[in-house]
Amino acid sequence: MAIHRQRLPDDAVLIIGAGLAGLYLALNLKPRKAVVLAAKPVSEGAASAWAQGGVAAALAAGDSPQAHAADTVRVGAGLVDPAIAQLIAEDGPGLVRNLASLGVPFDRDAAGEFVLSREAAHSAARVARVSGDLAGKSIMEVLVARAKAADWIELAEGKALDLLTDGNGEIAGVLAATEDGLTEFTTGEVVIASGGVGGLYAVTTNPPSSRGDGLAMAARAGAVIGEAEFVQFHPTAMDIGRDPAPLATEALRGDGALLVDADGARLVDHAEGELAPRDIVARAVHRAKAAGRQPYLDARHAIGEAFPDRFPTVFSACMSAGIDPRRDLIPVAPAAHYHMGGVRADAQGAASLPGLSVCGEAACTGAHGGNRLASNSLLEAIVFARRIAERLKDSDVVSRTAQSAEAPPRLPRADLAQLREAMARHAGVERTASGLAGLLDEISAMEARTGGANPLIAARLIAASALMREESRGAHARADHPETHAEARRSAMTLAEARNAAARAA
Structure with a gap:
């Protein structure tokens, strides 16, 4: 199949995903150009629109970012980075007010103050909602309208399949399936904001498209993946x-x-x-x-x-x-509801590979640890979207030459159904070594039959990380290791290490 090549302007940032993280980042990038690549029309398909709870922020009198950060750390099973928790808690109130200024109709009382609800493990009511359970939908409607009106944002329809590199481990663009066929978009800055992994499980609250594509693409390119074992089950x-x-x-x-x-x-x-x-x-x-x-x-x-x-x-x-x-x-x-793990990112949203940033559920920033505090997901997305935008606006424009790549194989429908059942059975709410090892064998058999499809790579990372963590901590529960180790250890893994996980555990 012929591959079309499209070189983006040198100052363009290519954003994979048109959910809250991707659109808010694009809106904050001005004057740099943002190209937002989404598999469906920008108003459809994003998990952000399905978020019912709202945005957690210390907006009430008597509440504080310090209390919010303390709740985040307490819930995260020893794996939350306290500096990151404090960072998102401090930025939260201002960014919620910024969303309101853009037109998000958060619930207000007669005095015009935010009506806040209390959710699990919060010590105070601090979740800003819209009409009870319409926060995600309302936020996305506002951001989509703003993005369509922004002259520095280009909305492109296409499904990202793989990252392009320059041959030296630096990211140089994206290979995507578009209406013209396969298209290579070449640029010096790529941001993954493609969402989570819930679609890898037989029972999920996520859109079917949330199958860890961003995780798989970054891992295939050599990025470090963190805390992949921590999947939150609603x-x-x-x-x-x-x-x-x-x-x-x-x-x-x-x-x-x-x-x-x-x-x-x-x-x-x-x-x-x-x-x-x-x-x-x-x-x-x-x-x-x-x-x-x-x-x-x-x-x-x-x-x-x-x-x-x-x-x-x-x-x-x-x-x-x-x-x-x-x-x-x-x-x-x-x-399966939310992935606390993802592509490792620093406090500025930069991944381990030059030219690659990551934001939203696809990222592992240390904000959630082993158990996400309710409604911190939308908060983390907007905080890091703003931070990435500010960093890229001030950075030098980089031009890279991409090496051509072949599209990864698609996973047949029958194999996807088999994978989802196997993930639910062996990498679900409670896990065992024998179940996880069997799951990895099953993934290997499917890879041998169909090739290294993105869902199989994402599933392997989750299963391998879960096998290596021989304890129960937060959302990761091992029936064969019910104890929690005294020392809390963050996890990190490359795809090469994930492929060797079964042998390492043995």
């Missing part, structure tokens, strides 16, 4: 047989909804109850379901008749499944 995905599973936002539990079985018995035995850290709640729901006790979310008394107005997205999903949450229990199950 405890209250609606268990109604849909793919992806509709999310019942944590804000429901923040407003008093309870997790129960069919007999009304509570499922979470923890001092903070339903607002315990997500890993604890997810394991409680997972174990109940594994024991044959169908988990439910009971919002009948806490929300009741106010459900349609306070949580319109969840209400609509329930009603479409024949569930009236004002009167019925909502069946729930844990679902």
Whole structure:
């Protein structure tokens, strides 16, 4: 197949992904040109639009960035970088106000102050929402409109397949599938803002396209991947047989909804109850379901008749499944929701390869550690989007010559279904060495049959990192290693090391 070659202007920054991270970064890049590459039209497909909770920030009187950072560190199972936690907490209030100034209609009270909700493991109400559960959708509508109107931003449709290098380990562009076929976009600065890995799992709240492409592309180029084993499972995905599973936002539990079985018995035995850290709640729901006790979310008394107005997205999903949450229990199950790991990035969002930055869920900045604090994801995305933009605006323009590359193979639909089931079974809420080793063997067999498709590479990184961490910490639970080591150790791995993981563990 012929490959089209398009050299971008020397000052152009090529951004892979048109979610919150990618668009906010592009909007802040002026006067540098931003080319935003998205697999679907810019108004579709981004996981950011599915975010129901909101943006966490210390906006209330009596709250502080120090308290927010302390909660972030406390929840992160010993793996959060305290300096990064403080950084995002300090930048948060100003950036939420900036989003509001752009037109995001955050909920306000009669005095014009932000209406804030409390979510799991926060010591205060600090989540800025829009119409209860429409934060992601509303933020994205505003950013898409702003991006379309910005004369320094070009919106390009195409699916990124691989990174281009200059032959010396420096990033020089992107190979993408476009309407013209394969296209090589050559440029000196690439930013991965392509989202997470939830689509690698049989049960997920993420769009199907979230299959770790950014993770795989960066790893194939030689980038360091951090904390890949830490996948956050949301405890209250609606268990109604849909793919992806509709999310019942944590804000429901923040407003008093309870997790129960069919007999009304509570499922979470923890001092903070339903607002315990997500890993604890997810394991409680997972174990109940594994024991044959169908988990439910009971919002009948806490929300009741106010459900349609306070949580319109969840209400609509329930009603479409024949569930009236004002009167019925909502069946729930844990679902792959957010990747705390990703491409290792420093405090300025730079990856380990020259010419490559990473932002949003695809990044591992040290902000989330082993267990993300609720609604810190959108916060981290905007903080690092702004930081990357500021760094690139002040950096010298670099021109590189890209070496041609071949497109990685596509994973056949049957193999993808097999991979998703295997990931859910062996790299899910609870894991074992034998299960993870078997998963790696299964991935190797698929690679031998179909080649090194991006989903297989991303899955290998997760499974190999999980196999190497022989303890239970945060969202990573090993049934064969239930203890937590005294020393908290951050993990880092290249693709070459991931391929040798089974032998190293043995």
